[in-house]
Amino acid sequence: MVGMTLAHLLRRRNFEPTVLERMPAGHYIPRGYMLGFQGYEPLEEVGVYQEVRDAGRPIAPRPDQPPVAVAVRFGALIEALQRDLPIENEHTVVELLRDDIDRVAGVVAENPEGRVTIDADLVIACDGTRSPVREMAGFEAEVDVLPEAALGFMSTVPADTSFAMDYMSDGGHIGMLSWHEGSAGWRSCARVGEEAALAPGLEAIKEMFARLLPPSESALKGVTSMDQVRYTEPALLRCPEWWKPGVAIIGDAAHFFGPETGVSSGIGLGDAHALAEAIAQNPNDPDAACHTYETWRAPAVRPYEANDPGRQRILVAGSVEARPEERWPPEVA
Numbered sequence: 609m610v611g612m613t614l615a616h617l618l619r620r621r622n623f624e625p626t627v628l629e630r631m632p633a634g635h636y637i638p639r640g641y642m643l644g645f646q647g648y649e650p651l652e653e654v655g656v657y658q659e660v661r662d663a664g665r666p667i668a669p670r671p672d673q674p675p676v677a678v679a680v681r682f683g684a685l686i687e688a689l690q691r692d693l694p695i696e697n698e699h700t701v702v703e704l705l706r707d708d709i710d711r712v713a714g715v716v717a718e719n720p721e722g723r724v725t726i727d728a729d730l731v732i733a734c735d736g737t738r739s740p741v742r743e744m745a746g747f748e749a750e751v752d753v754l755p756e757a758a759l760g761f762m763s764t765v766p767a768d769t770s771f772a773m774d775y776m777s778d779g780g781h782i783g784m785l786s787w788h789e790g791s792a793g794w795r796s797c798a799r800v801g802e803e804a805a806l807a808p809g810l811e812a813i814k815e816m817f818a819r820l821l822p823p824s825e826s827a828l829k830g831v832t833s834m835d836q837v838r839y840t841e842p843a844l845l846r847c848p849e850w851w852k853p854g855v856a857i858i859g860d861a862a863h864f865f866g867p868e869t870g871v872s873s874g875i876g877l878g879d880a881h882a883l884a885e886a887i888a889q890n891p892n893d894p895d896a897a898c899h900t901y902e903t904w905r906a907p908a909v910r911p912y913e914a915n916d917p918g919r920q921r922i923l924v925a926g927s928v929e930a931r932p933e934e935r936w937p938p939e940v941a
């Protein structure tokens with residue numbers, strides 16, 4: 609998402625980026641998704657905001673103002689971004705090229721035919737939280753594992769409302785969002801591992817969501833199999849540096865926020881917007897563009913990192929217990 613948005617914004621500024629994607633054309637993993645207001649401007653400039661807004665349901669609509677967020681089928685955004693964008697699919701970046709002063713000067717990618725070498729004025733890693741390019745370039749990454757796990761569901765049935773969320777007595781959270789074609793829910797739970805978290809079974813999980821978050825009841829009608837339920841152990845990601853000569857990291861490769869914030873993609877889309885403009889303002893000096901980017905972007909992104917509610921929970925972990933009826937998995941009497 610972030611890489612495609614950056615490519616569109618660069619093309620609008622008369623640059624010719626090469627987009628490398630390891631997956632086949634059209635591939636994406638569906639997820640419960642809300643687009644936060646931080647992503648509206650870049651998508652407006654790309655020309656897909658209104659289409660995505662119309663395809664989704666508003667969250668916290670306000671009179672005469674855009675909604676705070678839009679719950680939308682994830683594919684509606686991805687498909688809009690894939691349109692009219694040349695992408696080198698099935699190209700996996702496996703190595704960075706360096707020049708004689710050790711500046712990054714391109715990449716080596718593997719495709720079904722073999723290996724290709726691609727020279728670049730600037731390599732921009734938009735390759736997700738595990739970012740292979742971040743590793744190859746030697747960026748420091750601070751990964752803070754949250755004290756809690758997450759239990760989520762995906763439903764084929766839309767809920768009555770587009771969004772609902774509550775905090776629990778230990779600072780944990782439970783929420784639900786719904787687009788026109790389906791809905792998704794989540795809650796924080798004890799880090800007990802997948803087997804123990806899912807052991808109570810589908811009906812117990814549905815009963816718990818409906819009891820603790822009544823607006824999710826309509827969505828739960830579309831949850832009929834344990835394949836629609838997922839246990840994960842989320843972590844926050846923060847990188848002290850976002851660029852080195854010849855290479856920059858943006859989007860999820862540079863930062864990842866807590867599950868209840870719903871800001872990760874909007875911040876990433878804002879990164880793409882700022883970097884495209886920084887490159888346009890420094891057309892002959894990519895490293896100066898990165899410097900400009902960091903100067904603009906740090907005051908926008910660093911406060912989100914510092915104030916992430918997940919980070920606050922790390923500080924108080926273990927000092928507060930949830931009420932028994934809120935705990936998951938439930939205690940066996």
Ligand SMILES: Cc1cc2nc3c(=O)[nH]c(=O)nc-3n(C[C@H](O)[C@H](O)[C@H](O)COP(=O)(O)OP(=O)(O)OC[C@H]3O[C@@H](n4cnc5c(N)ncnc54)[C@H](O)[C@@H]3O)c2cc1C
Binds near residue numbers: 630641700737871
């Ligand atoms: C379950 C779930 C729910 C989420 N819900 C929300 C939400 O409600 N709101 C929100 O704002 N955000 C949400 N997010 C986060 C959001 O999806 C990301 O912030 C968003 O996708 C932007 O990520 P990105 O483009 O930076 O990275 P990604 O989406 O991870 O894309 C990285 C791309 O790089 C490719 N790649 C990786 N390695 C290589 C390589 N070596 N060579 C070539 N290509 C490579 C990958 O195939 C992938 O296509 C959610 C995430 C998850 C997992």
